Amino acid sequence: MSWTARSLACLALLPSLALAGGSCERLVATASPDAPPFAWRDPAEPGRLIGASIDILSQVSGELGVKIDVLYTGRRSQALEEARSGRVDLLADAVLNEQDLTRLDYVYPPLAYNEYVPWVRQGANPAYGSLADLAGAQGIVSGKARLTPAFQAFAATHLKLTVAESLSQALRRLAQGEAQYAIAPRYAGAAAVEALGLTGQLVPTEVSVDRPGIYLAIAQDSACNDGWLRGQLAKKMTELAASGGIQAILQRNAERWKLQQQAAGATAKP
Structure with a gap:
C-alpha cells in the first residue's frame, strides 16, 4: 500500500470528535509535502510531514489541550482537496485563495509571510x-x-x-x-x-516582489469548526507572533531542511 493510500485509510480511523463545550479533543491536519520551510516530507520517514507549520500547529494545539494528528495525504493539490472536502479538519500551510473562502476559514494572523x-x-x-x-x-x-x-x-x-x-x-x-x-x-x-x-x-536582492501569507485554515465542513476553536487559534497565533516564537521556528526549520538537502546531496555523490 502506498503512503498516500495508507494515510487516507487512516483518515477513516481518526474522526473529529466534538466536545459538548464546543471544543475538540482531536484534530486531523495535513499540509503540502513540498513547501519548505513550512512543510515537507521527512526523508527518513516519507509518510510523515515536518516543518515550521507543523511545529507551530503542534505547539498551539498542545497549549489548547487538543490532540493533533498530521497526515501526509499526497501532493499539494490533494492536501488542499482533503481540507476543502472536510475529510481533514485543518490545512497547516494554506495560501489565501478567494475561491476557497467558501470552504475554508482562515485563521488570522497568518503564521508567517513567505x-x-x-x-x-x-x-x-x-x-x-x-x-x-x-x-x-x-x-x-x-x-x-x-x-x-x-x-x-x-x-x-x-x-x-x-x-x-x-x-x-x-x-x-x-x-x-x-x-x-x-x-x-x-x-x-x-x-x-x-x-x-x-x-x-x-x-x-532587497526587492520584495511578493509576500503571500501562510495560514492555518479550518475546513468549514469540519465537525470541530466552531467559534471556540477559531478564537483560540487566533489568540495563540497572535501571542506566538508577538513573542518572536514564529521567527525562531522558521529559522530552525530552514536550517533543518538545508541540512537534509546537504545530506541527500552527499549520499547521491559517487
Whole structure:
C-alpha cells in the first residue's frame, strides 16, 4: 500500500470528535509535502510531514489541550482537496485563495509571510530597486512557487519568466547564466543556495516582489469548526507572533531542511 493510500485509510480511523463545550479533543491536519520551510516530507520517514507549520500547529494545539494528528495525504493539490472536502479538519500551510473562502476559514494572523525576492549572481550588479526594474530582464521561477494572484498577473504581463521544475533547478540555472535573476523565497532560497554549494555565488536582492501569507485554515465542513476553536487559534497565533516564537521556528526549520538537502546531496555523490 502506498503512503498516500495508507494515510487516507487512516483518515477513516481518526474522526473529529466534538466536545459538548464546543471544543475538540482531536484534530486531523495535513499540509503540502513540498513547501519548505513550512512543510515537507521527512526523508527518513516519507509518510510523515515536518516543518515550521507543523511545529507551530503542534505547539498551539498542545497549549489548547487538543490532540493533533498530521497526515501526509499526497501532493499539494490533494492536501488542499482533503481540507476543502472536510475529510481533514485543518490545512497547516494554506495560501489565501478567494475561491476557497467558501470552504475554508482562515485563521488570522497568518503564521508567517513567505517573502519572495529576486536572487542574482554575485557581482552582476543589477539595478533592481523595484519590481518594475525586472521588466525586460530574463528571469526564472520554480513551478512549485506559491505566488499571489496579483503577482502572477503582473508577471504574465510585464516579466519574462521561464519555469523550472523546482527551486533547486531554478537556482542552478541562474548560477549557470541561463537567467539574470530567479524569483525565490528568502528563507528557502538561502537554505537551497547553501545546500547546493552556491554560497557566495548567488545572493538575494532587497526587492520584495511578493509576500503571500501562510495560514492555518479550518475546513468549514469540519465537525470541530466552531467559534471556540477559531478564537483560540487566533489568540495563540497572535501571542506566538508577538513573542518572536514564529521567527525562531522558521529559522530552525530552514536550517533543518538545508541540512537534509546537504545530506541527500552527499549520499547521491559517487
